[in-house]
Amino acid sequence: MSTIVEMKTLNKFYGSHHVLKNIDLSVARGEVVVVIGASGSGKSTLIRCVNGLEMYQNGSLLVDGYPMPVEEDRLLGGESELAAIRKGVGMVFQQFNLFPHKTVVENITIAPMRVHRKSKAEAEATALRLLDRVGLKAHAHKYPGQLSGGQQQRVAIARSLAMEPHLMLFDEPTSALDPEMIGEVLDVMRELAADGMTMMIVTHEMGFAREVADRIVYIDQGAILEIGKPDAFFDNPQNERARAFLARVLKH
Amino acid sequence: MIARSLKWSRHNLFAKPFDVLLSLTVIPGVLWLIWQIAGWALTVAQWDIIPQSLRVLMIGIFPVDQAWRTWVAAMIIAALLGAALGCVFAFRGRHAGGLLLVVAVALVLTGTKGLANILCVAALVALFGLSWALISRVPAARRGLVPASFVGLIAIFAVMAPPGAGLWGGLLLSILLTLVTAVVTLPIGILLAFGRRSRFSSVRWICTAYIEVMRSVPLIMVVYWIWILMPVLTPQLNLADVVRGMIGFTLFYSAYVAEYVRSGLQAVPRGQTEAARSLGMSEFDINRSIVLPQALRVVVPPLVGNVLDIFNTAPLVFIIGLTDFLRAGQMILANPQYGDRTYEVYSFLFLTYFLVGSLITFVARKLEKHLARGSR
Ligand SMILES: Nc1ncnc2c1ncn2[C@@H]1O[C@H](COP(=O)(O)OP(=O)(O)O)[C@@H](O)[C@H]1O
Ligand SMILES: [Mg+2]
Numbered sequence: 363m364s365t366i367v368e369m370k371t372l373n374k375f376y377g378s379h380h381v382l383k384n385i386d387l388s389v390a391r392g393e394v395v396v397v398i399g400a401s402g403s404g405k406s407t408l409i410r411c412v413n414g415l416e417m418y419q420n421g422s423l424l425v426d427g428y429p430m431p432v433e434e435d436r437l438l439g440g441e442s443e444l445a446a447i448r449k450g451v452g453m454v455f456q457q458f459n460l461f462p463h464k465t466v467v468e469n470i471t472i473a474p475m476r477v478h479r480k481s482k483a484e485a486e487a488t489a490l491r492l493l494d495r496v497g498l499k500a501h502a503h504k505y506p507g508q509l510s511g512g513q514q515q516r517v518a519i520a521r522s523l524a525m526e527p528h529l530m531l532f533d534e535p536t537s538a539l540d541p542e543m544i545g546e547v548l549d550v551m552r553e554l555a556a557d558g559m560t561m562m563i564v565t566h567e568m569g570f571a572r573e574v575a576d577r578i579v580y581i582d583q584g585a586i587l588e589i590g591k592p593d594a595f596f597d598n599p600q601n602e603r604a605r606a607f608l609a610r611v612l613k614h
Numbered sequence: 615m616i617a618r619s620l621k622w623s624r625h626n627l628f629a630k631p632f633d634v635l636l637s638l639t640v641i642p643g644v645l646w647l648i649w650q651i652a653g654w655a656l657t658v659a660q661w662d663i664i665p666q667s668l669r670v671l672m673i674g675i676f677p678v679d680q681a682w683r684t685w686v687a688a689m690i691i692a693a694l695l696g697a698a699l700g701c702v703f704a705f706r707g708r709h710a711g712g713l714l715l716v717v718a719v720a721l722v723l724t725g726t727k728g729l730a731n732i733l734c735v736a737a738l739v740a741l742f743g744l745s746w747a748l749i750s751r752v753p754a755a756r757r758g759l760v761p762a763s764f765v766g767l768i769a770i771f772a773v774m775a776p777p778g779a780g781l782w783g784g785l786l787l788s789i790l791l792t793l794v795t796a797v798v799t800l801p802i803g804i805l806l807a808f809g810r811r812s813r814f815s816s817v818r819w820i821c822t823a824y825i826e827v828m829r830s831v832p833l834i835m836v837v838y839w840i841w842i843l844m845p846v847l848t849p850q851l852n853l854a855d856v857v858r859g860m861i862g863f864t865l866f867y868s869a870y871v872a873e874y875v876r877s878g879l880q881a882v883p884r885g886q887t888e889a890a891r892s893l894g895m896s897e898f899d900i901n902r903s904i905v906l907p908q909a910l911r912v913v914v915p916p917l918v919g920n921v922l923d924i925f926n927t928a929p930l931v932f933i934i935g936l937t938d939f940l941r942a943g944q945m946i947l948a949n950p951q952y953g954d955r956t957y958e959v960y961s962f963l964f965l966t967y968f969l970v971g972s973l974i975t976f977v978a979r980k981l982e983k984h985l986a987r988g989s990r
Contacts, residue, residue, distance in 0.1 A: 413892050448894040459889035463907050472903065473893035518889075525893055 365424075366391045366529050366560055367412055372421035374407060374584075381407050382418065383585040391528070394561045396571040396592075399581040400607060405564040408581065409531045412562065413451045414444045426450045426528055449477060452522030453531040456538050458514040460506035460521070466493065467502045470521045477525070485524070492520040496550050512543030516550055523554075530554065532563040568611060572596050580604045655961070663955045664962050667946045671962070674783015674937045674945075683777070684786055685734050687770045689741050691789060694766050696742040697759055700749030702914075702981055713743045763797050779854035783937035785966070787856070791938070792925040795863040800917075802864070803871025807879055808901060810872065821872070828869030834930050837862035841934040859931045867924055874916045878909030911985055918978040922971055939963065 367389040374382035381404050389395050397405045410416040412425055417433035424430070428443040436444070461469050470492065471485035480488075493499045496516040498509075506514050515535055522530060532551065536544040548570050555561060555574045565571055571578060571592065578595040580588040580603075588601040599605045627637040664671075673684045717739045721732060749755050770790065774782060782790070809821030828836065840862035844853050853861075882905050890900040929940040937945060943959045946952055952959075 415888055415891060445894060445896070448892060451892070453889075453892035455885060455889060457883075457885050459883075459885035461886065461889070461904055461908075463911070473890075473895055476896070476899045476903070477894045521893070531892075 364391050365389065366426055367562070368422075368424040369411075370422045372411065372418050372423055374404075374411065374416065374418040381584050382411070383583075385421070385586060387579065387586060387589070389529075389560065389562060391560050392558050393576045394555050394559075394563065394574050395577050395579060396575040397562065397564045397579045397581060398566070398568070398571060398607075403581050404584040405581055406533050407584075409453075409533055409562050409564055412529070412531055413448055413453055415453075449525065450528045451531065452525055452527035452529070454515070454518050454522055454533070454535045456534040458506070458511070458518045458538070460514055460518055462506050465503050465505055466498070466509070466517050469506065469517060470524045473521070474524050488524055489520070492523050493517075495523075495553075496520050497546075510543060511539045512546045515539065515543075515547045519547075519550055519554075529560045529562070532561065532565070534564050534566065536565065536567060566611065568596070568608075580607070582607070654957070659958050659961075660955065661958060663946070663952055663958050667952070667959075670784060670946055671939065671942050672784045673786050674781065674942050676781045676783065676786075677777050680777045683773050685738075686773045687786065687790070689738055690766045690770050691793060692738045692742040693745040694763050694793070696745035697749045697762070699977070700746040701756055701759065702977075702984055703746075703750065705743070705747040705750040709746070710743060713739050767794055767797060779856045782856050784942045785939040787931075787936065788925065788928045788939040791856075791860055791863060791928050791931065792921060794860045795867050795924045796921045798860075798864045799868045799871045802868040804875050804906065806868060806872035807875035810876055811879065825869045825872050828866055829873070833863070833866050833927055834933055836866040837930060838933055840865065855934050855936055859934055859936055862934075863924065863928075863931075867920065870920060870923075871917065874913045874920065875909060877916075878911075878913035879905060881912045882908045914985060915978045915982040918974060918981060922974040922978075925970060925974070926967070939966070 365388045367387070369385045369387045372382060372385040373380070385408065387395075397408060399405050407416050411418050411423060411430070414430055414436075417436055418430075419433050421432075422429065425447045428447050430447060431440045431443060460466075461472070464472065467486060467489050470489035471480075471482065474480045474485040474488065475482060490499060490502060493502055496519060498513055498516055498520070501509060501513065501517075506517065509517065519535075535551070536547050539547065544567070548567065551561070551563070551570075552574060563571070563575075573592075575592045578588075578590055578592050579586055580595070580599070580601065582603050588595065588599060588604045590600070595604070596608065599608055627641075628634045669678070669681070673681065676684055717736055720735055720739075749759065806821045806825060809817050810825065812818045812821070837859060841855065841858045844851075844858045844861070886904055886908065887900055890904045895904075928938050931938050932941045940963055943963045947956055947959055
């Protein structure tokens with residue numbers, strides 16, 4: 363199985379603050395990798411590097427066959443790979459980030475029309491199919507402000523899927539949701555995993571992580587301390603800090 | 615009813631000793647002033663000067679036999695204003711009634727002489743109403759509004775130019791100056807605002823410097839500088855004073871529009887850009903379709919307020935020898951025959967400025983409410 367993401371000794375700084383430390387991680391096509399760790403440990407930064415929302419300073423990062431340029435090259439204008447990478451990588455955010463001035467359908471069709479030059483009719487047909495898949499076809503012509511959080515997040519997933527991504531990134535997709543809405547979003551993600559989508563997920567939903575993940579990555583203070591199969595990791599973590607972290611979060 | 619008004623006055627006028635004192639001095643004072651003014655306006659004042667000099671007040675010294683050109687210009691302006699209104703307020707049946715009332719009042723007040731003028735006024739209002747209705751009923755027509763306003767402005771210039779731009783004047787000049795400035799500053803201001811956030815430090819630096827310089831000097835200074843500089847910079851163009859004045863106003867107010875737009879851009883959450891980037895959209899598409907529409911929504915009310923600012927500072931063009939509305943009034947008074955009608959003319963000027971100003975303020979208020987409702 364080919365790899366879709368390959369990080370080698372990747373380092374990221376905010377000024378003098380060393381946020382990602384010598385990250386080595388590769389993700390195979392079709393694999394579901396769940397990243398867990400305490401708040402502030404660098405989980406968001408890690409997955410945001412994959413689609414270039416954050417820049418890294420040294421090391422190497424290969425995404426979907428393209429080398430992601432380091433910060434220095436990007437500031438000098440070397441960003442041609444970036445556009446290619448982003449076309450193949452979708453992302454779902456904690457705050458949904460739907461476009462409030464566009465209807466649900468417009469949210470989903472704008473990128474395929476602008477980036478892939480699809481016709482309006484074709485893009486809308488795809489959008490409706492995807493909305494059906496996430497159970498929101500009836501809301502196609504509403505504005506995001508008229509939907510619940512769970513519905514908005516499902517629209518956000520559909521919006522990403524419309525670009526036919528090879529890899530989906532999820533940054534705490536259920537953390538901003540009321541508890542009763544978490545399930546509907548996780549269900550959509552489960553289906554995606556079952557369909558063979560490659561995913562990198564940051565989440566605090568440990569039950570869900572154990573269920574869908576092929577591998578768990580535990581990160582602490584910017585360094586990966588443990589990578590393992592879910593059962594092995596949750597039942598018998600090797601790293602001391604991972605054990606303490608699990609004890610803390612599983613108690614609740 | 616009486617009890618209610620007694621209660622109201624107790625709360626609002628006589629709640630504390632200081633209020634009582636203030637009310638007992640201010641209210642009689644104001645009543646006395648109103649009494650005096652009304653007495654003057656109804657018995658002493660000779661209002662016939664207004665209809666007699668209405669043409670000069672409206673179009674300055676534009677030749678009488680060419681007056682049809684100013685009517686055409688006024689109609690284009692009416693259509694553009696109607697269209698602008700239609701973007702935010704739906705046209706209803708009762709609005710048509712209101713417009714008819716406006717025609718009637720205009721006719722009674724100005725005592726417009728002759729059938730031709732009456733028809734022109736009616737056509738003006740009809741055009742305004744029609745484009746208002748069209749734009750509010752057919753949302754697809756809105757796409758054409760920005761190009762249409764540029765075409766409209768060019769058409770106005772084309773039709774008004776032949777007798778000589780030096781002859782433009784009166785209220786028409788004030789409105790034209792305001793309109794041109796308002797329309798042209800918008801794209802320039804948007805570009806400057808984006809330039810100020812550009813990733814290229816040279817662009818950022820130039821835009822910031824431009825905005826800051828313009829905002830720290832008086833408008834009259836900029837207008838005068840452009841007026842004396844243009845002939846030196848572009849001697850072969852030989853630009854008319856009016857055009858130079860418009861350039862000065864545009865350069866000055868672009869900086870203010872840029873700052874309003876920038877505050878709107880800052881109000882758009884970062885997540886919007888990040889989501890659009892993660893979808894692979896180009897920076898140009900992101901700015902045009904995601905960031906700018908949301909930013910403009912926030913700043914429409916202050917931008918409308920800015921239009922009022924432009925209109926109210928338009929009289930400053932007297933410094934480069936133009937005859938705007940206010941100056942046209944003074945010109946009439948310069949005629950010895952009318953020397954004793956100062957108060958009548960200035961009352962008319964005051965009322966007109968007040969009317970236009972409160973209309974624009976009213977629209978801005980309504981817009982604010984309208985947009986606040988829409989963004990929920
Ligand atoms: N824009 C930023 N500037 C400076 N420091 C940042 C910025 N974003 C995140 N950080 C820091 O980087 C570290 C990792 O943050 P993050 O990746 O958001 O953690 P997590 O997602 O695991 O909670 C934190 O210490 C945070 O304070
Ligand atoms: Mg995070």
